[in-house]
Amino acid sequence: MKEDLMEIICCPLDKHDLDLEVTERDDGEILSGQLTCTECSETFPIEDGIPNLLPPDMRDEAPA
Amino acid sequence: MKEDLMEIICCPLDKHDLDLEVTERDDGEILSGQLTCTECSETFPIEDGIPNLLPPDMRDEAPA
């Protein structure tokens, strides 16, 4: 994801702003990291350049 | 024109309500008469069942 996505995304649960923590960057693109809700503190992972903003109870991390 | 047209039409100039004066009626249809603006008192004719709500300065009564 590009950093300017931060301007428009929000927590899927309470719609508050998110904080960004970058683990890996490549050429302006954020490849991995974490998003944290400034209100409810829920965290959302960024993996392979794609933020996962599913509500946590919908995450099905077991491979299909 | 049908009388219920009165519910929706207004003076084309100042958009105020109109008063209806019927000269000729046929089977629920108003064939001729006059509409008068309750605000500016401008009058608008009903002829052959059709109200003429053109702004008066656009009336070109000479036949084409």
Place this chain on the structure above:
Amino acid sequence: MSVREEFDAWAAEGKDRGMEDRHWHTAKHVLARMPVEPGDTVLDLGTGSGYALRALRDTNDAGPCYGLDGSPEMLRNARDYTDDDGIGFLRGDFDALPFATDSIDHVFSMEAFYYASDPPHTLEEITRVLRPGGTAHIAVNYYEENVHSHEWQDFIDIEMTRWSGPEYREAFREAGLAVAAQDTIPDREVEIPPADAFPTDEFETREAMVKRYRELGTLLTVGVATE
């Protein structure tokens, strides 16, 4: 020449029915898109023969339908073509609509809008008469991208407004109408003669006629009154 003189003459020559036949090819698709619910009030600006209102009454069970036109001969004919009590006609001008604020659910207009003497003001009038959430479906064959329509101005004394698609969108927004959609609706029905019939009076080549009808067609801009 006034709108009255020009269009009274057209109506007397039967051009009202001729337009109905030709415009129907694309107008019916516009009408089919309109979200007219049973009982909704519809206003047709420049109603001509009044076909649009007859169709919406038949297919959508529309409520009171009003056809406004500047030509008494057009209106006389339109009135003769229907005996539906739910359809009423009145004479008026696009720039001074004689309808109360927020009184209309849907405005339709086919091949008429560009005759308005002050089109931005006509759009403001449309916004005024529409209730919040009401729609305007304005369809024209005379527009900038349709180069084949440009010469129409030569045949008529009333000054015509030739906007492009983006200019229609911009003008809608200026007048307070949110633009919901815009596209061109091709005329798939007009008969296009074989190549050796060209040039005709109207088209140099068959390709030009195909482009005019099958590709360009009618420009439809859909607006929604947002307050």
Place this chain on the structure above:
Amino acid sequence: MSVREEFDAWAAEGKDRGMEDRHWHTAKHVLARMPVEPGDTVLDLGTGSGYALRALRDTNDAGPCYGLDGSPEMLRNARDYTDDDGIGFLRGDFDALPFATDSIDHVFSMEAFYYASDPPHTLEEITRVLRPGGTAHIAVNYYEENVHSHEWQDFIDIEMTRWSGPEYREAFREAGLAVAAQDTIPDREVEIPPADAFPTDEFETREAMVKRYRELGTLLTVGVATE
């Protein structure tokens, strides 16, 4: 089966590109109607291969375009199909949109809306994220009037919502979207074999296939956020 499991499998089998090819026949007409101005922000719900966003960037010079999908495999592919910096993908669910209120100019969705687990709530979410005057173009091939689509539910474990045209209009309005237009867009491109090829796996008769594609096609409902 979850959205993830179902659609990850589709993406792995290349069905994302297959859908792009088939849906393009009617989706391109939906995209052509959208009043997307240069710089406008667009959200594609259930983006699949992401083709809609690529098209809007190319043709309308759209601003930032976001594709949301529940399937990581779909998103991985979609991300691979473009290197346009103006297009971003994210994983999320239709019922909990991770976008700020009033942040989007246009929402597009093709053949995806009916997978939402709570479609009325998804429409509320769409209304929330759209700025006032923003548009929603929701297109589906699976809908009540399209009887040929009814059996699709048998092939998929996710519960699908099968509304009629009037039900879509009603639900839009309930959620605060003014309905600007609705119609069905025929697929004029899918090849229909000669009569003696029928019955096929899908259609008893040639007439049935003609009706499914040339007549019914894709149901498009266009909404506008009014506040």
